[in-house]
Amino acid sequence: MTSSSPTVPLSVLDISSIDSAGSPAETLVGTRRLVAAADELGYTRFWVAEHHNSRGIAGSVPAVLLAALGERTSRIRIGAGGVILPNHPPYAVAESFRTLAALFPGRVDLGIGRSGADPLLSHALRRAPDEDFPAALEELLAFVDGGFPDGHVYQRLEALPEPPQPPRSWLLGASVRSAVDAGQRGLPYAFAHHFFNSRGTEEALRAYRQSFRPSARAERPHAIVTAYTVCGETTEHARRLTAPALFPVLRLNGASPIAPLPTVEEAAAYPWTEAELASADALLSTQAVGDAEEVRRALTDLLERTGADELMVTNNVTDVEEKIRSLERVRDLAPALPVPSGVSR
Template identity: 75%
Template sequence: MSSSTTIPLSVLDIASVDTAGGPVAALAGARELASAADALGYERFWVAEHHGMHGIASSVPAVLLAAIGQRTERIRIGAGGVILPNHAPYAVAESFATLATLFPGRVDLGIGRSGADPVLAHALRRAPDDEFTDTLEELLGFLDGGFPEGHPYQRLEALPRPPVAPRAWSLGASVRSATEAGRRGLPYAFAHHFFNSRGAEEALAAYRENFRPSARAERPHAIVTVFTICGETSEQARRLADPALFPVLRLGGSSPAVPLPSLAEAEAYHWADTERAAGDALLASQAVGDPDEVRRALTGLLERTGADELMITNNLTDVKEKIGSLARVRALAPSLPAPGHVGV
């Protein structure tokens, strides 16, 4: 299905690290990718917060975004997201107020609540999960520039005060998170990009049903994030996806805490039939293939969910291949369903 209204496309990146390049190459690649996404006309470029993983270099989104902002001109930049229980809300508000002052009118702040292991939680001075609602309300109060009369933080401001405040987004992967986002009147991003992800249709339906207009968003706006590799051929796309499957399938004793194998290492690995079948199953709900296969996958996802925006992500570590995939997906945009279209 095509439409005169083109679906907005955005990018989520985690600065993936492989055994060939290391973290220096990963962070340089993230900046190069953001610059390419800007030139290609993508809507926004987000980076995600992860800790204690040698395969991911985006530990501190605000620092990385400061570097990315210097390499971009138009594209919105943001966190997808900041794991709020890891931080004091006031410190997050100050960091993103600073970014929004450096890069006026193009900073997003995605807010999530993902868990951490107990030792890491202690090292981060992490707030308990059951305090998430209170800490989120604090953060929104600092971002919005005020608290109600009598609130203990009424006199505090998160400075510097930017010309345009960062736009807050709620992140999640459940009906619960979608419902909460709708009730708060926040734009929402659903993490469909996790392998074997389910529930995007139900979550976005709950989000729209529960949405209450607010100063943060007059109408619902939902992003669906999808793992996407668009190759020149299906075979190329599958080859590029192989390193991402290693940590998930624990091939060769790998784990998410170590760097991804390089493409050469993945190509040298002899896949058993059962491993290949398991890998194919992990990718079945995502968008990996040649342009026609990716178009069909993204079209189906849009028609099922009625998303207002697509955010594509993958953990390719070859930046040239990653940019090539971005360019091919961008070329598909006019042939994808219109924003908010839910198929019958």
């Protein structure tokens, strides 16, 4: 951060979105450029997500992408936001992320999610039944942290290599259930407020704190809230950059969540109806899209309502230089945002 005064920790989530004029290769080069910029700008962490069977997203295998991102950075924490655990054997996930932690000591995060998949994709991934998630989570945490209790069937197995520090495990979610799961296990927690239809953020973070039990993984609750954030030169500029991401959500012009996004120019040329514009306004009303002052107000409101310990910003903008400029503007307004209670002034 440019200011010497304490500010809210800022982080980035990126899913490597592709538009109709781009390619996966170009997009992944852009993600590497973005993480280097976030590192230089002083952001706390940079997470990538796991998405499958989508021509609109280049990020499908977090561990592979993180290996490339780690080589482009020196300070920022890198991690998954997250690995969808039911898609993978816990032992394999632990090996991948302990390898990353050996390559990039002290700066690897393992965010763990439980999002479901369609039956065909589930079969292709050899995915375990969703009802096994609690057991799989406990198994993964034991492999990551390096030990099972005496008598456990996996007691003699180690997830190697052994890094100087294990990756830090986080539970991800968008519900009270996930918040309570994180709290009861003494895990840090990240809430996906950035979903355009997100609901219950305050309730979930309150449940997380109320259910939290101190553990070796976290002595006190630590909650990240993720907001869809585009900080533009003007309101119109920010809305123009955001418009393509609304197409699959509102099903405009036949858009699909698994297809590339329209370009900014294609979205601007679309004949928006009054009803569609009203729906777009409603979706964006809970997020932080606008000029610097509008984004400051939106993020201030979100932080004050939730009491989050950290703010993570994300968007589907496909122009990496525009994404970087948005990160610069958010970084610059950080001193005006509420400082979490755990950060001394």
